Amino acid sequence: MKNICVVGLGHIGLPISGVLAEAGMNVHGVDIDEKVIDNLQGGSILIEEPGLGDLVSGVVSSGRLTAGGEPQEADVFIVAVPTPVYDDESANITYVEQAVKSILPYLNKGNAVIVESTVPPRTIQDKVAPVLEEAGWDVAANEIYLAHCPERVIPGSVMKEIKENTLIIGGYTKEAAAKVAEVYKLFLEGEIIETTAITAEMSKLMENTYRDVNIALANELAKISAELDVNAHEVIRLANVHPRVELHEPGPGVGGHCIPVDPYFVIEKAKDVSPLMQTAREINNSMPEFVLSQIEKLTKNISNPKIAVFGLSYKGDVDDVRGSPAIDVVFKLVNNKKNYKVFCHDPYVTEDQVPLRIHPLEESLEKADVALVLVDHSEYKKMDTSIFEDRMKTPVVLDMRNCLPEAKGDTRIYPIGDLSGLEVLGE
Numbered sequence: 001m002k003n004i005c006v007v008g009l010g011h012i013g014l015p016i017s018g019v020l021a022e023a024g025m026n027v028h029g030v031d032i033d034e035k036v037i038d039n040l041q042g043g044s045i046l047i048e049e050p051g052l053g054d055l056v057s058g059v060v061s062s063g064r065l066t067a068g069g070e071p072q073e074a075d076v077f078i079v080a081v082p083t084p085v086y087d088d089e090s091a092n093i094t095y096v097e098q099a100v101k102s103i104l105p106y107l108n109k110g111n112a113v114i115v116e117s118t119v120p121p122r123t124i125q126d127k128v129a130p131v132l133e134e135a136g137w138d139v140a141a142n143e144i145y146l147a148h149c150p151e152r153v154i155p156g157s158v159m160k161e162i163k164e165n166t167l168i169i170g171g172y173t174k175e176a177a178a179k180v181a182e183v184y185k186l187f188l189e190g191e192i193i194e195t196t197a198i199t200a201e202m203s204k205l206m207e208n209t210y211r212d213v214n215i216a217l218a219n220e221l222a223k224i225s226a227e228l229d230v231n232a233h234e235v236i237r238l239a240n241v242h243p244r245v246e247l248h249e250p251g252p253g254v255g256g257h258c259i260p261v262d263p264y265f266v267i268e269k270a271k272d273v274s275p276l277m278q279t280a281r282e283i284n285n286s287m288p289e290f291v292l293s294q295i296e297k298l299t300k301n302i303s304n305p306k307i308a309v310f311g312l313s314y315k316g317d318v319d320d321v322r323g324s325p326a327i328d329v330v331f332k333l334v335n336n337k338k339n340y341k342v343f344c345h346d347p348y349v350t351e352d353q354v355p356l357r358i359h360p361l362e363e364s365l366e367k368a369d370v371a372l373v374l375v376d377h378s379e380y381k382k383m384d385t386s387i388f389e390d391r392m393k394t395p396v397v398l399d400m401r402n403c404l405p406e407a408k409g410d411t412r413i414y415p416i417g418d419l420s421g422l423e424v425l426g427e
């Protein structure tokens, strides 16, 4: 178990490579992106994740982590490539299939093959095992130990969770699960639970679906509260005092590459019996339009209103813009016939990530009619709210993450869950 080959050096493959190298293994990482390899060979990374950069530069300089475009022989192969969805929302597992095919020439009897990528139910049984079998390996007889170990770490806290979370190992066979457990015991402080491949696949998908459905409920509550003149944030706070209630937080939508994607993996396999999951997706997808409707209402009397947008990433304190509802909102504003002048700010996102100008915070706010908070970055959570009155034409703020400190002076901050009193500017 000394040599590990990790295919896919992204948000999951890179941290797993780092912690295995730190635990004394010889890790070889593989990626199709030359930029990723070039950077890694120089000890640097392209991902923003607290603690990851230092770990990687340490293990690269000690020689424990190497990187290249091709796999190498190893005792253990870990596949950590993306599983996006096609336009019709069905799962695209071609990267997983290609990754497994790419390791075939390097496999030896007794090797372990672990898929960490999130996959639709039955993928290990119906898609991955057959690739190995066609290459001549009897997977059921444990010539290769095949398992699915779904990654469950949360961006922003990956380095802690990768070591401390409970790990589910879904073995193609019982023996495979036990063998693969030995790999994770090299660094894992959390518990290990061994199960079947399909149970591991489904548990992972249901974790993210649970969160999606719960957020949809909170978003629906925010819309209802605007009609009923009640503060949804206070309702959530009080309901959550109950020992068996855990309402989530409303927001401008659900982003990232996991939660808005994974429910579709279940839905596609069980379309007729998953109405709740499908509706949750629809509700969460409707939120950028809901945000736009509030801006339209606020500014209906103003021509060419200037909107200062705070936050572009999919959630707070990350630079990741994949599936970001904030970007969706911005393009709805930019492409709107009302001719909004949109000035975006984000402390993490750069102009080479998005086709948008990014402005300093003060500049975005200068003479703005409305400020629109779309992401709960720490910088916004602790900002001095007197800046709105100082800089804006009208100090009116829509806080779609309910994250700002209390308003000062004449500033009015409307959180997403308390929009019933929203005034119309210029009336």
Ligand code: SAJ
Binding pocket: 118, 151, 152, 153, 154, 155, 207, 208, 211, 215, 248, 249, 250, 251, 252, 253, 254, 255, 256, 257, 258, 259, 314, 315, 316
């Ligand atoms: N969000 C809300 N309201 C909430 C919580 C989140 O609107 O109450 C939004 C966020 O702003 C963001 C989106 O949902 O746009 C998703 O963010 P997140 O922090 O809930 O989740 P991810 O996508 O960063 O990570 C999730 C995690 N899954 C769960 O918490 C069940 C993580 O543990 C998984 O490893 C990851 O998906 C993954 O890779 O599957």
